[in-house]
Amino acid sequence: MPEIRQNLITREWVIIATERAKRPEEFAQKNRVKKEIPSYVPNCPFCPGNEDKTPGETYRMGGVGKDWKIRVVPNKFAALSREGDCKRIMEGIKRSINGKGIHEVLVETPLHNMTTALLPVEQIRTIVEMYKNRFLAAYQDECVEHVVVFKNHGEGAGTSLEHPHSQLIATPVVPSQVRERMEEAIRYFDDTGECVFCRTLKEELGDGDRIVWEGQSFVAFIPYAALSAFHTWIFPKRHNASFGSITREEMDDLAITLKTVMAKFYYGLDNPDFNYVIRSLSLEENDEECCHWYITIVPRVSKAAGFELGSGMFINTALPEESAKFLRETKVPF
């Protein structure tokens, strides 16, 4: 019998389609055309030596010239502009605001052919620190209302550039989705006196069925009502509404957790395309007792279609418990 599960945090209903469910290993990207990617590509704007091909660097770690560990630059084809003001227009049904904001590219490594699963933990630690730095810096801009840090890996996940990079987009509006989820979290808090995220983490750890990996400060699990196959969440154990509050020790553990989870995808599902995103409030809102920052990872091993589009509901052809067991048992070589 199929099951329709509701995600208590997002309020989304998901059909867990047992009749059409696939085994975890069937989601592996075995038949995909693979190409050899070199570690250096002369005309790649993110490869070392091409620093002049990107707009003015805003952040770097490492040495001078082409001797960097990571670099941050404005997106050359930015979705939002740093110039101008936040003017609003309201004319009947037309409501708009000038597209002022920040759009940065976060180059994760000098090596063109790397991926999170294969990077050394120290490099991922550096990346996490870069995320924190840029996240906090973006909120300094008085026009900025919300910041999203995310990564697209592979064409199926919407990226055209091969060189490993993440992105940061800071918007002059709070996305409706963020507001709605916050309202739901407040409502849960009002009803129970608890943070719905802390509650979820506690129950997930108690059940154990959907846990992928437990680190010192972070837990990776497949949500009970995962929207799509292998949709994974990484929750910090410590309650905080803002990623900006992450400590040194937590950054160490997040690097290990990210590498472990991404390696489980890499080896278990054969290097699938994926997106991940940090869902967080600003540091100013850190004390918000009903919200909790976290990371969502979506490997692109299934496709949303008309039903999802027309209802906002999802059909998941993987059983969360089976997917989690599969990942939990996937050995990673480090």
Add this chain to the structure above:
Amino acid sequence: MPEIRQNLITREWVIIATERAKRPEEFAQKNRVKKEIPSYVPNCPFCPGNEDKTPGETYRMGGVGKDWKIRVVPNKFAALSREGDCKRIMEGIKRSINGKGIHEVLVETPLHNMTTALLPVEQIRTIVEMYKNRFLAAYQDECVEHVVVFKNHGEGAGTSLEHPHSQLIATPVVPSQVRERMEEAIRYFDDTGECVFCRTLKEELGDGDRIVWEGQSFVAFIPYAALSAFHTWIFPKRHNASFGSITREEMDDLAITLKTVMAKFYYGLDNPDFNYVIRSLSLEENDEECCHWYITIVPRVSKAAGFELGSGMFINTALPEESAKFLRETKVPF
């Protein structure tokens, strides 16, 4: 300067990314690998003569045996089951309901290699009538709370079966997205005394900039805050909350409108993959003064990535006014 537009109906914010915008013709699927598709495939379960390969037919128009015009059958790999009851489970964070519901496949034509753009208007008229019949029939089931009729065309739109077909999924819950939009529509009505859809249609017709096609009873346009490139809406001119109330004359005009719009995509954008979906309340709710049924069409010519996933906001690299002008001017040969 990029612009962030809000869709008054969905409350979604969209970044209209002028800096990275492409010209309308750049969205054409010219470089896609094309394959010749035959009009009949012996082992296709939806081709005539293979009627016994599908579970028991629930509806047909045309003659007997393999002499049908359209057929409706239960989905062999149904996401929801017709059997069982709608039992709810509530255990801490785990909220679920048995996956009882309906999942039908609506075979649109005996010809394996057809597409909406190329079908005769009369056949599309028959398809629309089939939609109405199945839509109304699904709501007869007392477990059913919401019905979605949709079509996935092409692999990029999430379908694995080539033979032209639509689907119907009837769920025992109202999707949260449907509820939220309804609440917003009620709020707009409370504030203004008007249906937000009627208001939108009126302003769109007044502006004219985003109109793709105007028929007798339907108007196709690209919404002011279109989520993605060439995202198109077809609104009935007459206010009704339910597709189930569509009249004979309206069905005639919807067939013409659907064919025209799909042909504009087919010729202008080189047969892109697409999804379309009927967004509607039940016939019982037809008199709801603040809701209005409509059709959404999403050609799959751009990709959502991590930012969209993490914020619910979209980045659209096509200017709605330019896309609409392009489609308006795309000649279709009939």
